[in-house]
Amino acid sequence: MLSVLRFGAALLLASLCVPAAAWLLLVCADFVGLDDCLSPRPGWRMFAVVSSLSLALPPALHAWPDHSRPSRELIQESLRAVLFSFSIFALIFLAGARPLFDWMHLPPLMTGMAAANLSLTFSCPLAFLSYCLSRRLLPRPAPELPAPPAMRRFGWLALGFIVLSAAQPWITGGEALLFPDTLSLVCAAWLVLALRMALAEHGEAGFVPMWGGLCLILSFRLGQSIPFSGTADIAVGILLLVLAVWSCVCLLRKESREWLC
Incomplete structure (x- = not known):
């Protein structure tokens, strides 16, 4: 029962990070002139939500079984991993999103659909980046015995x-x-x-x-x-x-x- 509660708390923490990260990604899209953050198109909303989930879930999944640290430290370092991975992605997005869409030669009305199609493509490297950062911030030794x-x-x-x-x-x-x-x-x-x-x-x-x-x-x-x-x-x-x-x-x-x- 305790493990179930810890898992539920980890998912709750990750879900609380998603709206803020998604909103900031929409602000980045607005900043480079790809969408309006106040009334985003459905494709951009999907891109922001999927990307934010990819950033928020790995630290939570990495941290919740850890019983060797206090909960406060786990929460702090998990949030720090989300923040660092989001910052790296935001810099890459701000630098490369406009050149990418210009290279694709898409009309402005099609950028939302393209963003939705690209959301799963970006989610994999984002999740891997977030996981690597969470392992660095919350290092845990691998099992000592060989795998069964x-x-x-x-x-x-x-x-x-x-x-x-x-x-x-x-x-x-x-x-x-x-x-x-x-x-x-x-x-x-x-x-x-x-x-x-x-x-x-x-x-x-x-x-x-x-x-x-x-x-x-x-x-x-x-x-x-x-x-x-x-x-x-x-x-x-x-x-x-x-x-x-x-x-x-x-x-x-x-x-x-x-x-x-």
């Missing part, structure tokens, strides 16, 4: 999931079940590999719920795609579901829970 067999299986299952997802269109000759374009595949691969690193290499127990949520989202996406697919695609989709469920089972094994910190 269940965690090693998890590492291979996560790797197999993303490889099979990428190879599925070439294996079956049909449409991609999960990722309709190369860019979304690259973003998903980055996210899966980053989570795999946090869990299987650093033993970050705080990211277990995020892995479960990611598998749930991907399973829902597969459930939507499979009824309209061919036999070969259905077979590969079922194998992907098995890999996702099996990876979650490996994380929930007692030996894995005792190894994760």
Whole structure:
């Protein structure tokens, strides 16, 4: 029960950071002349919210299982990680957003739609940046013992999931079940590999719920795609579901829970 309360408090802290960070990103977009921060278009609102979530969630997920520090220190350093990662992104955004959209040769009315399409692309490096900063500000030793067999299986299952997802269109000759374009595949691969690193290499127990949520989202996406697919695609989709469920089972094994910190 205590772990559930700590996890809920971490999510609450992250959710409180999102509106402020999203508003400041909209101010940055207004500053470079891409949108009006007082009446932003839906695409820019989506970009701001997704980017802010990517900045706020990793420090919270990194910090909540830590029982070695007082809660006040965890909150301070988590907020500092969000602030530092936001500052870095804001500088990059202010310097590069206008040249990027000028290079894309988009009319002003299309920039909101482009921002919405780019939100997931930017979210992966932002989440990784925020996670690295939170690890630097709140260092935690990796587990002393070698990874148990269940965690090693998890590492291979996560790797197999993303490889099979990428190879599925070439294996079956049909449409991609999960990722309709190369860019979304690259973003998903980055996210899966980053989570795999946090869990299987650093033993970050705080990211277990995020892995479960990611598998749930991907399973829902597969459930939507499979009824309209061919036999070969259905077979590969079922194998992907098995890999996702099996990876979650490996994380929930007692030996894995005792190894994760």
